[in-house]
Amino acid sequence: MIKELQIVEKKSTKRRPEWLRVKLPSGEKFKEVLNTINEHKLNTVCAEARCPNMGECWGAGTATFMLLGDVCTRSCAFCAVKTGRPPADLDWEEPARVADAASKMKLKHVVLTSINRDDRKDGGAPIFAATHVELRKAIEGVTIESLIPDFRGDWDTLQIVLDTPPDVLSHNLETVPRLYRRVRPQAKYERSLELLQRTKDAGVKSKTGIMVGLGETREEVIELMQDCVDHSVDVLTIGQYMQPTKMHHPVMDWVHPDQFAEYKEVGEKLGIGHVESGPLVRSSYHAERHV
Numbered sequence: 538m539i540k541e542l543q544i545v546e547k548k549s550t551k552r553r554p555e556w557l558r559v560k561l562p563s564g565e566k567f568k569e570v571l572n573t574i575n576e577h578k579l580n581t582v583c584a585e586a587r588c589p590n591m592g593e594c595w596g597a598g599t600a601t602f603m604l605l606g607d608v609c610t611r612s613c614a615f616c617a618v619k620t621g622r623p624p625a626d627l628d629w630e631e632p633a634r635v636a637d638a639a640s641k642m643k644l645k646h647v648v649l650t651s652i653n654r655d656d657r658k659d660g661g662a663p664i665f666a667a668t669h670v671e672l673r674k675a676i677e678g679v680t681i682e683s684l685i686p687d688f689r690g691d692w693d694t695l696q697i698v699l700d701t702p703p704d705v706l707s708h709n710l711e712t713v714p715r716l717y718r719r720v721r722p723q724a725k726y727e728r729s730l731e732l733l734q735r736t737k738d739a740g741v742k743s744k745t746g747i748m749v750g751l752g753e754t755r756e757e758v759i760e761l762m763q764d765c766v767d768h769s770v771d772v773l774t775i776g777q778y779m780q781p782t783k784m785h786h787p788v789m790d791w792v793h794p795d796q797f798a799e800y801k802e803v804g805e806k807l808g809i810g811h812v813e814s815g816p817l818v819r820s821s822y823h824a825e826r827h828v
Contacts, residue, residue, distance in 0.1 A: 553779075554791050556816055601648040601684075602635050604668060605661040609652035611723045615711070615748065617781035618652060625656070627664055636671035639679070647672055649703070650684035650820075655723070660688040662697040669701040680704045682744070684820055690728045692735060699739045705772070706736045707744035709820055710765075713757040720751055720786055730768045737769035745770055746820035748778035752789040755796070759803055766808040773809050775800050776818035792816065 608623040609616070639647045649668055654661035665683055672679050681703035688694040698706070714726040729745075736743040745765060749758060758775075765773055775797060780788050797814040804812035 556794055601650055602638075602668075604631060604635070604649055604651040604664050605654055606652060610655040611653045613711070613723075614720045614786040615751070615778060615781075617785070622656060623652065623654065627657075627661060629664075629667070631664060632668035632671040635668050636675035639672060640675045644676065645678065646680045646682070647676075648682045648684065651686065653686045653723075655689060658691070658694070659697065660686060660691065660694050662688065662694045665698045666701045669698075669703055682707055684709065684744075685732075687724060687729055687732055690725070690731070695732060695735060699736070699741060702739070702741045705742045705744050707746070707772075707820060708732050708736070709746040710761065712747055712751050713753040713761050715757060716751055716753060730764055733765075733770050734768040737771070742771045743769065744772035744774070744820075746774035746776070748776055749792045749796075749800075750778040750788050750790045751786060758800060759807075762800075762804045762807050762809060762812075765804075771810045773804055773812045773814075774818050774820050775804075775812065775814040776820075777816040 605627070606623045607619060608621045609618045610620070610623065612620045635647075635649070649665065651661055651665070662685075665685060669681055669683070672681055682705040683698065683703040684707040685695075685698060687708065708729060710726065710729050711724075712720050717724060717726055733743045733745055747758070747761065762773065777792055778786075778788060780786065794816060797816060797818075801812040801814040804814070
């Protein structure tokens with residue numbers, strides 16, 4: 538795998554374009570969010586995944602809470618989150634800490650995500666369910682989006698999350714099926730599509746996201762969007778992949794903003810209810826608009 542990535546990397550020599558320049562995080566609101574998260578001993582996907590929008594989102598008082606720790610059992614080639622074996626026990630106090638932090642941040646919309654917990658039969662799903670309950674107890678009228686793993690296709694585990702449903706249930710396809718073996722080796726494209734369909738069948742708004750610039754073609758992206766339509770996906774996000782370290786999959790192409798605009802137009806014409814598409818878009822970017 539490393540040799541393959543080294544060969545591919547030689548083909549990718551373009552510098553990051555101007556439209557991907559972002560400001561360094563700063564400001565009082567940013568510091569306030571950082572302090573709240575640290576005080577509650579929480580993780581955020583914003584920091585763990587090195588999101589380029591962290592300054593903007595935290596400056597506006599929002600953050601995406603990452604449940605179940607910061608060590609993932611999978612080794613996706615695009616992701617900056619640590620890979621390894623997490624502690625076996627779940628942190629049952631985490632849902633209450635998330636709810637308290639969200640309340641102190643005066644959030645009306647909360648986004649949750651997590652690492653993969655393939656070491657557990659329940660995939661950590663009970664923590665999602667408990668966090669939904671605690672958030673609704675702590676914040677009147679709160680709306681919730683949960684970005685979940687595929688739970689290895691264990692649909693009884695998915696049902697644990699659906700029994701206390703969020704307003705939006707999200708699961709990312711990440712890339713086109715041809716690139717799964719290289720980019721997302723422990724996942725299955727068809728399994729992820731089935732999860733999204735089951736979410737919709739349960740009466741919950743479904744959402745997914747992909748990255749472009751990994752080596753996919755325009756035609757493959759459009760085929761993926763048609764798959765989303767065929768599986769009743771309500772919301773699709775499309776953003777530029779950015780290589781977190783030299784050990785990760787290289788950027789194969791910096792996709793121009795005009796191409797993102799076309800993807801949005803094509804996706805919505807195909808029948809996806811809302812397509813959020815742009816170089817800096819991430820799955821939780823402007824998530825409050827997707828409820």
